[in-house]
Amino acid sequence: MRYRAxxxxxxxxxxxxxxxxxxxxxxxxxxxxxxxxxGDASSITGSxxxxxxxxxxxxxxxxxxxxKHKTSALRSALNVNLPSDIRVLEIGEADxxxxxxxxxxSRTYQYRVYTAPVADPLRRMYTWHLxxxxxxxxxQEAAExxxxxxxxxxxxxxxxxxxxxxxxxxxxxDRADDEIxxxxxxxxxxxxxxxxxxGTLVIVGRGRMTANTFRDILAACDPNRSGPTAPPHGLTLxxxxxx
Amino acid sequence: MRYRAxxxxxxxxxxxxxxxxxxxxxxxxxxxxxxxxxGDASSITGSxxxxxxxxxxxxxxxxxxxxKHKTSALRSALNVNLPSDIRVLEIGEADxxxxxxxxxxSRTYQYRVYTAPVADPLRRMYTWHLxxxxxxxxxQEAAExxxxxxxxxxxxxxxxxxxxxxxxxxxxxDRADDEIxxxxxxxxxxxxxxxxxxGTLVIVGRGRMTANTFRDILAACDPNRSGPTAPPHGLTLxxxxxx
Numbered sequence: 336m337r338y339r340a341x342x343x344x345x346x347x348x349x350x351x352x353x354x355x356x357x358x359x360x361x362x363x364x365x366x367x368x369x370x371x372x373x374g375d376a377s378s379i380t381g382s383x384x385x386x387x388x389x390x391x392x393x394x395x396x397x398x399x400x401x402x403k404h405k406t407s408a409l410r411s412a413l414n415v416n417l418p419s420d421i422r423v424l425e426i427g428e429a430d431x432x433x434x435x436x437x438x439x440x441s442r443t444y445q446y447r448v449y450t451a452p453v454a455d456p457l458r459r460m461y462t463w464h465l466x467x468x469x470x471x472x473x474x475q476e477a478a479e480x481x482x483x484x485x486x487x488x489x490x491x492x493x494x495x496x497x498x499x500x501x502x503x504x505x506x507x508x509d510r511a512d513d514e515i516x517x518x519x520x521x522x523x524x525x526x527x528x529x530x531x532x533x534g535t536l537v538i539v540g541r542g543r544m545t546a547n548t549f550r551d552i553l554a555a556c557d558p559n560r561s562g563p564t565a566p567p568h569g570l571t572l573x574x575x576x577x578x
Numbered sequence: 579m580r581y582r583a584x585x586x587x588x589x590x591x592x593x594x595x596x597x598x599x600x601x602x603x604x605x606x607x608x609x610x611x612x613x614x615x616x617g618d619a620s621s622i623t624g625s626x627x628x629x630x631x632x633x634x635x636x637x638x639x640x641x642x643x644x645x646k647h648k649t650s651a652l653r654s655a656l657n658v659n660l661p662s663d664i665r666v667l668e669i670g671e672a673d674x675x676x677x678x679x680x681x682x683x684s685r686t687y688q689y690r691v692y693t694a695p696v697a698d699p700l701r702r703m704y705t706w707h708l709x710x711x712x713x714x715x716x717x718q719e720a721a722e723x724x725x726x727x728x729x730x731x732x733x734x735x736x737x738x739x740x741x742x743x744x745x746x747x748x749x750x751x752d753r754a755d756d757e758i759x760x761x762x763x764x765x766x767x768x769x770x771x772x773x774x775x776x777g778t779l780v781i782v783g784r785g786r787m788t789a790n791t792f793r794d795i796l797a798a799c800d801p802n803r804s805g806p807t808a809p810p811h812g813l814t815l816x817x818x819x820x821x
Contacts, residue, residue, distance in 0.1 A: 345699040390700055410696070420699045453653070456588040456663045457633055457704060457814070571700070 336402065338409070339429035342394045345420040347460050347568065352385045352394065361385075361421060365396065368416040372409070373400055382435040382575040383442055386527065388567030390461065393424075393443075395435045395575040435575070441504060442524060443574035446517040446533045446565065462514060463533075463569035469540030471508050471515055477539045477549035478506040478517070481532065488556040490532050491525030499525055499556070508536075520574075527564055535562035579645065581652070582672035585637040588663040590703050590811065594630045595637065604628075604664060608639065611659040615652070616643055625678040625818040626685055629770065631810030633704065636667075636686075638678045638818040678818070684747060685767060686817035689760040689776045689808065705757060706776075706812035712783030714751050714758055720782045720792035721749040721760070724775065731799040733775050734768030742768055742799070751779075763817075770807055778805035 342365070350358035354366070362379055369377040382395045402409050410426045417423070447462040449455060454464035481503045488499040505520040517533055535552065538544045544562075552560045585608070593601035597609070605622055612620040625638045645652050653669045660666070690705040692698060697707035724746045731742040748763040760776055778795065781787045787805075795803045 343696075343699050345702070392698070392700065414696060419697070419702050422696050422699050424696050453586075453657065453665050453667050454662070455635070456586050456665050457635065459588070459662050461700060 337397055337399050337429045337431050337433055338402075338406070338426055339395060339397050339433055339435070340410075340413075340426040341424045342396055343392045343422050343424055344390060344394070345460070346385060346388050346390045348420060350387045351389070352381050352383070352391075361391075361394075364418065364421055365413075368413050368421075369398060369400065371416045372412045373402070375401070380435055382439045383524070383572065385570075385572050386530075386567050389570045389572065390568075391572040393574045394572050395439070395577075397429060397433055397435045438577050439523075439575050440578050441520050441522055441574075441576045442572065443505070443518065443520040443576075444524070444529045445571050445573045446519075446529060446569050447571075448515045448517070448533075448537070448569060449513065450515065451513065458514075460568055461571075463566055465537065467541055469515060469537065470542060471510060471540065473542070473546060474515075474517075474536045474540040475508045477536055477544075477546035478508060478519075478532075480546065480550040480553055481506040481519070485553060486556050487525055487528055487553070489552050489558055489561050490535070491528035492558070493525050501525065501528070506532075518573075529570060530565040530567065531561050531563075533565035533569070537565065538562045580640055580642050580672045580674050580676055581645075581649070582638060582640050582670055582676055582678070583653075583656075583666050584668040585639055586635045586665050586667055587633060587637070588703070589628060589631050589633045591663055592630065594632070595624050595626075595628045595634075604634075604637075607661065607664055608656075611656050611664075612641060612643065614659045615655045616645070618644075623678055625682045626767070626815065628813075628815050629773075629810050632813045632815065633811075634815040636817045637815050638682070638820075640672060640676055640678045681820050682766075682818050683821050684763050684765055684817075684819045685815065686748070686761065686763040686819075687767070687772045688814050688816045689762075689772060689812050690814075691758045691760070691776075691780070691812060692756065693758065694756065701757075703811055704814075706809055708780065710784055712758060712780065713785060714753060714783065716785070716789060717758075717760075717779045717783040718751045720779055720787075720789035721751060721762075721775075723789065723793040723796055724749040724762070728796060729799045730768055730771055730796070732795050732801055732804050733778070734771035735801070736768050744768065744771070749775075761816075772813060773808040773810065774804050774806075776808040776812070780808065781805045 352361045354362045379398045449462035484502040503521045595604045597605045622641045692705035727745040736742045746764045
């Protein structure tokens, strides 16, 4: 039976979602828990790789397993075998053909920015602290240029053999108490795309780049013109939507 | 010159605020940073001890220091010498007689409860996860019995030589997105008082104790009748107010 599970993790301690030979990954940790539960080596497929230090509240994974008990008991069994920084939130049976990467219609990421003179120790692992105020209206104006189907080469590189065209459905800045949150949804993302977009939009927010220049950088398809890459710890994969 | 500083810390890695001989404490870590900045051994006084694992967003401390530069430069100098889980938020000159414990008029604590079937890895260090729904109205009704000047022996023990009478000014449950927050303000607190109150109020929230029984437990001045002590990691010292 193929299962589909929604996973949340704190990426602080992991070198990304994807299994690596010499470093801890979310995927390998999930596979270890699955092996403990099933007594068998199982492989897990995710909806997307998250970089080292990036979090998830709605990553979707799939795996095949011969499980004789209730599906709800499988969730509990996995969670007791996982470290507390990874949790299986939901689990259900899926079609044998279900593939979390190929079947995903969109991915949504949220980036949290905290602007204050001093960082907040309680949020240091989940927000990008900037000791400057930001012009959110200007960042929003610039972000709206992202919506549509474009070559996003200015903000990231595609996997080998793929092109850089992606469709951004939503790109929005919101004030949330004393934080500023960027929500972006696209059919798929290039490597580091969200973090490079955020890094560049923050330059707009500081008044050092206009929204029109941001639009020109997007149109230029030139990775040398965008701003710095925002740090990974502000970023969370929040939703993966399927057909 | 005496300085007064507002401090925030993530208590996860510390055995409480107060210096201990064999374990890391917030106080000793602050004193080390102060010694690095001043080249001198300095001692720090806090407004209150927080237990091991308890956080603070508004602890107030005082210390004496011979500092020749601007006060704002002292904040920066301390922060670069502190680990990222402790931050000096504000700093200012104080009267030579200022004492953060004796001069404090009230302390405010917040306790965060997260109710969902599965814990959230991104909030595991800052919320008490309960896999049950809670009756917030019942918890609020019970909490209102706390307001006033009472002997709080049922919920904690006083320091040696002190009595257990305290004045609770505010005790309120609020829904905050998908969390439930308890805010309590008192002139001072007994050892573990907030956590024992929260542990008992959660029993009310689960429908296993009435608000009237809660009131009777308070009146009984009997520590054997209250509920379990809520875990430290949900608790944050948020505000200390002064005369």
